Amino acid sequence: MLKVQGLVSGYGKVQIIRGVDIEISSGEIVSIIGRNGVGKTTLMKTIMGAIRPMAGKIEIDGKDFTKKPIYTRAADGVGYVEQGHGIFPALTVEENLKIGLGINNMKKSKDLSIAHEYFPILLSRSKQKAGTLSGGEQAMLSIARVLVAKPRIILLDEPSEGVQPNVVNQIGEIISKFSKEMNITILLVEQHLKLIQSISQRAYALDKGVIVGNLTREELLDNDTVASYLTV
Ligand SMILES: Nc1ncnc2c1ncn2[C@@H]1O[C@H](COP(=O)(O)OP(=O)(O)OP(=O)(O)O)[C@@H](O)[C@H]1O
Numbered sequence: 761m762l763k764v765q766g767l768v769s770g771y772g773k774v775q776i777i778r779g780v781d782i783e784i785s786s787g788e789i790v791s792i793i794g795r796n797g798v799g800k801t802t803l804m805k806t807i808m809g810a811i812r813p814m815a816g817k818i819e820i821d822g823k824d825f826t827k828k829p830i831y832t833r834a835a836d837g838v839g840y841v842e843q844g845h846g847i848f849p850a851l852t853v854e855e856n857l858k859i860g861l862g863i864n865n866m867k868k869s870k871d872l873s874i875a876h877e878y879f880p881i882l883l884s885r886s887k888q889k890a891g892t893l894s895g896g897e898q899a900m901l902s903i904a905r906v907l908v909a910k911p912r913i914i915l916l917d918e919p920s921e922g923v924q925p926n927v928v929n930q931i932g933e934i935i936s937k938f939s940k941e942m943n944i945t946i947l948l949v950e951q952h953l954k955l956i957q958s959i960s961q962r963a964y965a966l967d968k969g970v971i972v973g974n975l976t977r978e979e980l981l982d983n984d985t986v987a988s989y990l991t992v
Pocket of ligand 1: 771776794795796797798799800801802803843
């Protein structure tokens with residue numbers, strides 16, 4: 761479904777991602793784990809088209825995405841939940857969700873039912889300004905906003921950030937549920953060990969811009985093994 765080969769990217773002339781290979785099948789939930797600053801967000805942004813690769817190839821469903829810009833991704837079924845959730849705080853929950861439907865559909869009363877089906881709390885908060893939501897609700901909104909476009913793959917960058925532990929569990933269960941029911945592939949960047957372990961089928965470990973581990977589900981469930989990739 762997603763195939764990344766020999767990917768090199770960074771900022772200016774500085775290489776942060778230094779030859780990454782990743783392969784994910786349709787419907788899989790796969791995590792990228794690694795310490796702070798190893799390049800996880802840079803990798804996600806490169807796959808998403810926000811950073812142009814210096815070398816390598818990105819394929820999604822057999823189509824070459826290497827040089828495609830970020831704004832074509834949503835129409836091609838690729839959703840991105842950026843680190844820090846990326847919601848619009850001055851807009852209402854409903855307006856944020858409508859943005860997920862695409863700029864052309866903003867004024868139409870399009871179907872947001874998928875968002876409400878998986879995140880019912882957002883229905884009761886429809887008219888509330890997104891900036892006044894709790895951390896957990898903001899995380900839910902950021903995921904729901906991508907979900908309304910019915911993507912085939914979602915890149916999720918640290919959805920647990922600023923979210924209470926019990927709500928992180930709840931969000932994890934919802935991600936697993938819609939991934940299974942809608943056959944959505946998930947590439948997850950996380951530091952939150954429990955979330956990684958509860959929903960990932962396997963994981964890649966990233967260190968200094970290269971893949972240093974390819975962990976099976978069994979290896980992921982071993983706290984010491986995972987911790988060795990997450991701690992400094
Ligand atoms: N816009 C930028 N310009 C230059 N360097 C950057 C930029 N964004 C990130 N970097 C650098 O790239 C490196 C990797 O950062 P990145 O955010 O990808 O790491 P990360 O693994 O996602 O970290 P974290 O877990 O803290 O989010 C860091 O050294 C960072 O300082």
